[in-house]
Amino acid sequence: MADTSSKPLALIVGAGAGLSASLARALSREGYALHLAARSTDKLHGLAAETGAALHVLDGTDAAGTAALVGNLPGDLRVACYNPSARVRGPVAELEPEAVRKAVEVTAYGAFLLGQAAARRMLAQQPEDGRRGTILFTGASAGVKGFAQSAPFAMGKFAQRGLAQSMARELHPRGIHVAWVNIDGGIRNAARPERTEAADSPDSMLDPEAIAREYMHLINQHRSAWSDELVLRPWVERF
Numbered sequence: 001m002a003d004t005s006s007k008p009l010a011l012i013v014g015a016g017a018g019l020s021a022s023l024a025r026a027l028s029r030e031g032y033a034l035h036l037a038a039r040s041t042d043k044l045h046g047l048a049a050e051t052g053a054a055l056h057v058l059d060g061t062d063a064a065g066t067a068a069l070v071g072n073l074p075g076d077l078r079v080a081c082y083n084p085s086a087r088v089r090g091p092v093a094e095l096e097p098e099a100v101r102k103a104v105e106v107t108a109y110g111a112f113l114l115g116q117a118a119a120r121r122m123l124a125q126q127p128e129d130g131r132r133g134t135i136l137f138t139g140a141s142a143g144v145k146g147f148a149q150s151a152p153f154a155m156g157k158f159a160q161r162g163l164a165q166s167m168a169r170e171l172h173p174r175g176i177h178v179a180w181v182n183i184d185g186g187i188r189n190a191a192r193p194e195r196t197e198a199a200d201s202p203d204s205m206l207d208p209e210a211i212a213r214e215y216m217h218l219i220n221q222h223r224s225a226w227s228d229e230l231v232l233r234p235w236v237e238r239f
Contacts, residue, residue, distance in 0.1 A: 092151050122175075132174070142156075164178055181214070
């Protein structure tokens, strides 16, 4: 692996195929030293070889593990992105409480843990052009509107959105850009191709490469016009 000691660092928690892989490639092209964390890294070795990323096994709800990972990264952490979320579907009267608790922990509590650890690390760094870093949370339309039989996902995403808003108001004046991205539609990937009935409406699902470009736009925004929230929505989306 090439020497990355002088490069700015980027950490993606919840890395996998699709959006995370596209973002990893975009960050690598812009000269970041990448660190990818996931509960299992078995399927990430190809992406790591392609981007020069270091791999870390991490449960996003592990407070000590998250703090240790972020605290021990070698260099200046300039980008931190939290992607994990968990869904439990079913009528609210029939949901199993422990499953709901675990789902909310993954979506919301884990986001807090990474946000806290990244903020601590970035606040201790010297700013570059007044900027210490960027913290991004991957949200969903469930953070704006709760859908029937999807209460746990709505609970987690609403909490995540509130976390991002609070952190943005607190940390923007200290040089840390915080933003929540509402992925308002399905993301196209190999396991989830475009619907055949959408043949007359190409790009009816979000392209992960296009999403990654918007994440990079957030990362590179001038601090005089920082966004704290971004909605990405396919042009034919109806819900």
